[in-house]
Amino acid sequence: MKRSDLFFNIAIPVLFVGIVTLVVYKFIIKEQNPGLFAVKELSNISVVDLNNNKLALTDLLDKENETYCFLFELTNCYSCILEGLEDLKKIRKAGSFCIAIVVHDLIEEVQGWSNTQDFSPFFMIKKIDFYRNIQSSTMPVLFSLKGGEVKRFRFITP
């Protein structure tokens, strides 16, 4: 076999396989991006209850089991908010501690809104505390905390 034939017989198939692999990885296989949710310093986060008392979030959490938190803004998709609250009710029935946290700066707005819902307790996290301590690709998000760490999370989007 000539040297040039050997080149074509080996190099071209290798090149072809390389191109196909590149195309498949680059354009066909779409990596599932789960989104980002992270709590930076749990001990730094304070929330406000509906009586306007400031509380450390860590003081609200179940010390031994997971605590489920539903975090949302009042301007989020309404059906998504209701789905999150319904999920909290189901999780609570299964025996876990659940709270809802609204990102807002005015407790009166959260008070008024929460009175239209069949769930409690509601808390408010101020926007500045939210931005400083929580990273979330989208909202609303339902997450669980245990031992100071996020154990699981799920974005609830339309």
Next chain:
Amino acid sequence: MRHIKAFRFILIFIVSITLWGEENFKLIEKWDPGDEVVGRVGESIVDADGHVVCTFYKSGSRLITPNKIIKFAPYGQGPGDLTDMRALFHFGGDIAIVERPEKIKIFTKKDSTYVWKKTVWLKRGKFVHVVQDAIYYKNKWFLAGLEFVDFDNKKNLQYASFLKIYEKNGQPIENLIKKTFDGPHRFHEMNYYVAAYKDQVLFLVENEMKVHVVGLKDLSIKKEVNLETPGFYKKKPDEFYSPKGKTGAGKNYLSVLEHWKTSYSRINKVIVEDSFLLLQVRTCSEKLKRFALLFYNAGNFKLEKTIYTDDLLLGVKEGKYYFFAGGDPGRDEEAEDFIINVYSFGEKSEKK
């Protein structure tokens, strides 16, 4: 011969009546408050001082007086702010705004401007509610607009209501004007109107010359009355709102929507004033002015008077009719200058 004479007499009588209305409907004030807004008119009413509160789709809310225009409320989530303005209506001497389907903000006038007074929260349903108009009447809130109340995914059915009634405290009482959809539709794009007269609430849809009368005692539909349709009326075909076999918005959706909103005789304003049910309707006729004001007797719904105008009706207060000159600034090219025209059937009054 006798018939011809009788016909001629009737014709002269009708023309005289029409001209009587037109001749007596006179421009009494012209405001040039000197500001520019962008976008079409959303909601508008005239307040107790005879000033216009109005929303413009790209500029937000404005309080318009004869000499100046000021922001009604800034954008934001604070108590005195607004993130949206879906319906605007009188609440006693104050102004109520449906900011979201579950939230109504009350503003009161102070030092020639408006300040937030309180927020009323409604217990809304689970699904989408596109509020288009609202009133507070006899201690109840009436919200007009498409609300999905349930879905049957197996049968692909959507159950909707177009008039929702709440108690004063925000608890829902009744869903009326119910409809079931079995395919794609765009009924959320349609305008719905609600007004009150004596012991009844009136509900209208932009593409129907029909009044649904709701009795206040048991909050049920008492009757549906077909209104007399004027000769110019160009009926909107149903296919836009119920497109057969089409799903999604499609290409050029917004321009198609604008075409449908301006090319057919849709109702663009409903007001009950001085025992009249007043509708403003686009004529869509080259021979006539852009709009017709149709004055129906609010008791028996007979058409009693028709006035033609090129201006867009914003509201009525004590016999004065407030218009945006030239039409809708977001839809009609002639409405490029910010001029408010005030008309009246009575004598000319002094400018405020």
